[in-house]
Amino acid sequence: MAGPSGQAVVEAVTTVFVLSTMFSMGVKLSVSQITDALRKRRLLTNSLAVNLVAVPLLAALLVHAVPVETGFAAGIVLLAVSPGAPFGPKLAELSDSDVAFASGLMAILCLLSVVTIPASLWLLLPGDAAVDPVAIGRMVLGIQLVPLLLGLGTSSVVPSLADRLHPPVQRLSDYTFVGLIVLLVVVYSDSLASLVGTGTLGLSAVAVGASLLAGYGLGGPARATREVLATTTAARNAAIALFIATTEFSDPRVLTTVLAFSFIGVVWSALLAGVWRRSPLEAAPLHG
Numbered sequence: 001m002a003g004p005s006g007q008a009v010v011e012a013v014t015t016v017f018v019l020s021t022m023f024s025m026g027v028k029l030s031v032s033q034i035t036d037a038l039r040k041r042r043l044l045t046n047s048l049a050v051n052l053v054a055v056p057l058l059a060a061l062l063v064h065a066v067p068v069e070t071g072f073a074a075g076i077v078l079l080a081v082s083p084g085a086p087f088g089p090k091l092a093e094l095s096d097s098d099v100a101f102a103s104g105l106m107a108i109l110c111l112l113s114v115v116t117i118p119a120s121l122w123l124l125l126p127g128d129a130a131v132d133p134v135a136i137g138r139m140v141l142g143i144q145l146v147p148l149l150l151g152l153g154t155s156s157v158v159p160s161l162a163d164r165l166h167p168p169v170q171r172l173s174d175y176t177f178v179g180l181i182v183l184l185v186v187v188y189s190d191s192l193a194s195l196v197g198t199g200t201l202g203l204s205a206v207a208v209g210a211s212l213l214a215g216y217g218l219g220g221p222a223r224a225t226r227e228v229l230a231t232t233t234a235a236r237n238a239a240i241a242l243f244i245a246t247t248e249f250s251d252p253r254v255l256t257t258v259l260a261f262s263f264i265g266v267v268w269s270a271l272l273a274g275v276w277r278r279s280p281l282e283a284a285p286l287h288g
Contacts, residue, residue: 006187011246017176018239019147021086024169026151027162029107037104046218047105050233051083052116055211060124062203072200074129075257081120082241084109091231095273097224114140131248144240191256204261208234208268227276231269238262
C-alpha cells in the first residue's frame, strides 16, 4: 500500500505550522495591545493602506509590467495580499523598536485578512489563475483567525494557562517551520530551481524593497514605529500564503514562489532590523 504523497505531507505539515503559529501568536497577545494600536488612528490608517492596498497593487502592477508565467505571477500576488507577518513582533524585538504596536498591528491585519485576502485574490490574480474567494475566506477564517482568537481568549481569561501553553506551542511552530522548509526543498527542488532566470526573484526583491521604503515613510514621526511598519510590511504572512498555495493551487510554481518571495522579505527585514538595533534610537513621542 502506497504511503502519502510528498504534496500530502507538505499540506499536513503546513496545516500544523499555521495552526500552531496562529495560536502561539494569540497567547502572546493582549487586548490592550490591539486597543493601543487602534488608538493610533493616523498611524493605523497608514499601516492598513500600505499593507492591504499599496503592496498588493504594487505586486499586481509588477507581474503585469514584467511578464512572467502564471504560476510565478500568482505566487507573487498571493504573498503580497497576505498581511500580518507572524515575524512582525520578533523583528520589532530585533530592532529594539515598538513591540507592542507590532503585536497589535499584526493581530488587526490578521483579523482583516479574512476579508481582504479573498477579495484581493479575486481582483488581482492574473486572468488565467482563478480561485473561489468564498472558499478562501472560509479557509483563512478556520486556519488563521480561529486559532488566533482562541489564543487571545486564553491569554485574556486564563493568563497562567497561556503562559504554560506558549513555550510548547511555539516550539511546535518552530519545528514544523524548519521541517516544512526541508520538505519544500526536497519535494519541490525542480520547481525551486526553475525560478532562476524567470525574473521572479528580481520582482520579489523589488516588491520587498518598495515595501520597506513605503512602510518606513508612512510610519509616523517616531523612528520606533517607522521601523515596525517597514519590517511588518516587507515580511508578509508566509504561513497563510503557504497554506493557500498548497491547498488551492495545483501549480507547484505558486508554492515555490511564495517560499522564495517570503525568504527575501524576512531576510532583508531581519538584516535591516539588526542594523537599526545597533543605531541609537532617538527619543520621540509616539503620535497616532
